[in-house]
Amino acid sequence: MRPIASGLTDLLAEECRQRIGQTRRDLRNHGLLRERLEKQARGMAPAMLFSVQGRALDAPPPGGVGGEIERSILDILQAQREQMQKADEALAQGAPRWTTRKTCCAAKRLLMRTRRLSEPDAHAWLQRAAMQSGRTLIDVARQVLAAAG
Numbered sequence: 001m002r003p004i005a006s007g008l009t010d011l012l013a014e015e016c017r018q019r020i021g022q023t024r025r026d027l028r029n030h031g032l033l034r035e036r037l038e039k040q041a042r043g044m045a046p047a048m049l050f051s052v053q054g055r056a057l058d059a060p061p062p063g064g065v066g067g068e069i070e071r072s073i074l075d076i077l078q079a080q081r082e083q084m085q086k087a088d089e090a091l092a093q094g095a096p097r098w099t100t101r102k103t104c105c106a107a108k109r110l111l112m113r114t115r116r117l118s119e120p121d122a123h124a125w126l127q128r129a130a131m132q133s134g135r136t137l138i139d140v141a142r143q144v145l146a147a148a149g
Contacts, residue, residue, distance in 0.1 A: 005080045012073060100138050107141035110148050 104126065111122040130140045 002084075005077065005084075008073065008077055008080075012077065103138060103145065104141045107144040110144060114148070 104123075107126060108119060108122040111117050111125055112119060115122075115125070117125060126137055126140055126144070129144075130137045133140065
């Protein structure tokens with residue numbers, strides 16, 4: 001998904017660079033036309049005919065991307081950004097649970113190896129120790145791992 005988003009971002013950035021360049025060229029042209037008109041108004045230059053409109057209003061732009069497609073591309077990029085943000089949030093919420101589970105499994109494996117317990121017995125041992133000490137299962141699992149060094 002990221003390579004597609006990256007590719008679309010690159011295409012959009014290139015399109016923006018081209019349009020900014022074209023707008024700057026148009027601005028320079030309009031500045032030159034304004035200067036010539038001012039000279040003509042003062043009687044310093046001959047009359048000229050020119051067209052301010054670069055293309056017909058209802059014609060598609062030269063790059064082939066019209067307003068609706070531009071809007072669609074922006075909508076797709078916005079939706080992808082929101083989807084990636086939701087995935088990042090879900091990952092951030094799941095990370096502590098994964099760490100807790102990984103720590104408990106490591107403590108169970110250690111108990112299985114050192115005390116020759118089965119997996120259910122190692123889990124029961126952790127639960128009993130947690131209830132007897134009034135602490136959480138994860139705290140007991142951390143203590144078991146810390147004691148083993």
